[in-house]
Amino acid sequence: MPKKYFAIVSVLMILTACGGTKTEEKAAPVPSKPIGTVIEIKAPLGLPPVPVPADNPPTAETIALGRRLYYDKGLSVDGTIACASCHDPEKGFSDASPNSAGVGGKRGDRNSPTVWNSAYNTLQFWDGRSPSLENQAEGPVQNPIEMANTLEAVEKKLSADASYVAEFEKAYGPGPITYEKVGKAIASFERTVLSGNSAFDKYQYGGDKKAMSASAIRGLEIYQNPAKGNCAACHTIEKDHALFTDNKFHNIGVGIDSKGELKDLGRFKETQVETDKGAFKTPTLRNIAATAPYMHDGSLKTLKDVVDFYVGGGSSNPHLDQEIKALKLSKQDRDDLEAFLNALTGETPPNIGAPAVGGN
Ligand code: HEC
Numbered sequence: 304m305p306k307k308y309f310a311i312v313s314v315l316m317i318l319t320a321c322g323g324t325k326t327e328e329k330a331a332p333v334p335s336k337p338i339g340t341v342i343e344i345k346a347p348l349g350l351p352p353v354p355v356p357a358d359n360p361p362t363a364e365t366i367a368l369g370r371r372l373y374y375d376k377g378l379s380v381d382g383t384i385a386c387a388s389c390h391d392p393e394k395g396f397s398d399a400s401p402n403s404a405g406v407g408g409k410r411g412d413r414n415s416p417t418v419w420n421s422a423y424n425t426l427q428f429w430d431g432r433s434p435s436l437e438n439q440a441e442g443p444v445q446n447p448i449e450m451a452n453t454l455e456a457v458e459k460k461l462s463a464d465a466s467y468v469a470e471f472e473k474a475y476g477p478g479p480i481t482y483e484k485v486g487k488a489i490a491s492f493e494r495t496v497l498s499g500n501s502a503f504d505k506y507q508y509g510g511d512k513k514a515m516s517a518s519a520i521r522g523l524e525i526y527q528n529p530a531k532g533n534c535a536a537c538h539t540i541e542k543d544h545a546l547f548t549d550n551k552f553h554n555i556g557v558g559i560d561s562k563g564e565l566k567d568l569g570r571f572k573e574t575q576v577e578t579d580k581g582a583f584k585t586p587t588l589r590n591i592a593a594t595a596p597y598m599h600d601g602s603l604k605t606l607k608d609v610v611d612f613y614v615g616g617g618s619s620n621p622h623l624d625q626e627i628k629a630l631k632l633s634k635q636d637r638d639d640l641e642a643f644l645n646a647l648t649g650e651t652p653p654n655i656g657a658p659a660v661g662g663n
C-alpha cells in the first residue's frame with residue numbers, strides 16, 4: 304500500500320473509532336466520583352446531620368470547586384449571571400426582587416427560594432420537580448430566562464480554562480470536564496450553606512433560656528399552639544432539631560387573581576393530582592428575616608404582611624389546605640410571632656461567600 308494511502312486509511316479508522324466511543328459514552332456515561340478525602344460537613348446547633356448521596360461524598364476539593372462555580376458568571380451564555388445573582392449571600396441566599404432577572408433582564412413568575420439549608424429538601428423547586436441538588440444544578444444553566452446556556456457550552460468553556468482543568472482533576476482525577484462533575488461540585492458546596500445556631504436554637508436546643516426575648520418566647524408558643532398560630536403544623540419543629548418545613552406541598556391561598564383563579568398551578572403541574580392545584584413546597588423559615596419578599600410569587604413584602612395574611616386565613620379557593628383558617632391573634636400576639644420569626648436568623652459559616660481567588 305502506498306504510504307500516503309495508508310495514512311489516509313489510518314486517519315479514517317481513528318475517526319470512526321472516536322465517533323464510536325463517543326456515542327457509547329453518551330449512551331452510558333461513566334459516573335464520576337470525587338477522589339479526595341471525604342470530609343464530614345458539621346451541622347450547627349438545631350440541624351440534623353446533612354444528608355449526602357452515596358455517589359457524591361463531599362471533599363475539600365469538590366466543595367471549593369463548587370463554590371467557585373456557584374459564583375462564576377461564566378456559566379451563563381453572555382457572562383452576566385451566576386447562581387449567586389439570584390441566590391445572593393447578601394440577600395439571604397435569595398433575591399430582593401419578587402421574580403429574579405436572568406440573562407438580558409428576562410424574568411420568570413416565581414420568587415427565588417433561599418439556598419440556605421436546601422441540603423435538607425427532599426425535593427427541589429417550589430413544585431418539587433427536581434429530586435436532588437445535583438439534578439437541580441442542571442436547570443438554571445439551560446433555562447432560557449435564567450442563564451440561557453447549554454451544558455455542552457459550559458463543559459467546553461471550562462475545559463479551555465487551565466485553572467479549572469487543574470481544579471477538576473484535583474477533585475475527580477483525570478478525564479474530561481462534564482456537567483455531571485459541575486453539578487456534583489455545586490451540590491457539595493450548597494451542602495455547606497447551613498444556617499443554625501440562631502437565638503431560637505440556643506434557647507430550644509442549647510439550654511440558654513435567655514437567648515430569646517420575652518416577646519419571641521411568647522411568639523414561639525403562639526407558633527406551636529394549634530389553637531393560635533398553628534404554624535408548626537407545616538413549618539415543623541422536632542425534639543432535637545428544626546428544619547421549619549415538612550417537605551410537603553400545601554395550598555395556602557397565595558397567587559389567586561381577581562376572578563378567584565389560581566395564577567400558578569404549582570405542584571399540580573408535576574402530579575396532575577387535583578388536590579395539588581395551587582400547592583407549593585413549605586419553605587424553611589430559617590433566616591427568614593433576610594429573604595424578603597415572600598411566597599412563591601414574591602407577593603408579600605414584609606414579615607408583618609405574612610403574619611397578617613395568615614391571620615386573614617389565606618385567600619379562599621377550592622383547594623385551600625385544611626390547616627389554614629382565620630386566626631384569632633391580638634396585636635401583641637402578632638408582634639410576638641414576628642419577634643419569633645426574627646429569632647430564626649442563624650450564624651453564617653466560614654467559606655461560603657464569593658471566593659477570593661479563582662472566581663471571575
Ligand atoms: C435568574 C435567577 C436564577 C438563577 C441564575 C439561578 N436560580 Fe436557582 N432558582 C431561581 C428560582 C426563581 C427558583 C424557583 C423556581 C421554581 O421553583 O420553579 C430557583 C430554585 C433553586 C433551588 C431550589 C431551592 C428550593 O428550596 O427548592 C436551588 C437549590 C437553586 N435554585 C440553586 C441554583 C443554582 C445552583 C444555580 C446556578 C447553577 C441557580 N440556582 C441559578 C432563580 C435562579
Ligand code: HEC
Nearest residue numbers: 532534537553557583584585586597598599609613624626
Ligand atoms: C398548611 C401548611 C402551613 C401552615 C399551617 C403555615 N404555613 Fe407558612 N407556608 C406554607 C407554604 C406551603 C408556603 C409557601 C406558599 C406559597 O408560596 O404559595 C408558606 C410560606 C410561608 C412564609 C414565606 C416563606 C418564603 O420563603 O417565602 C412564611 C414567612 C411563613 N409561611 C410563615 C408561617 C407562619 C408564621 C405560620 C403560622 C401563622 C405559617 N406559615 C403557617 C405552609 C404553611
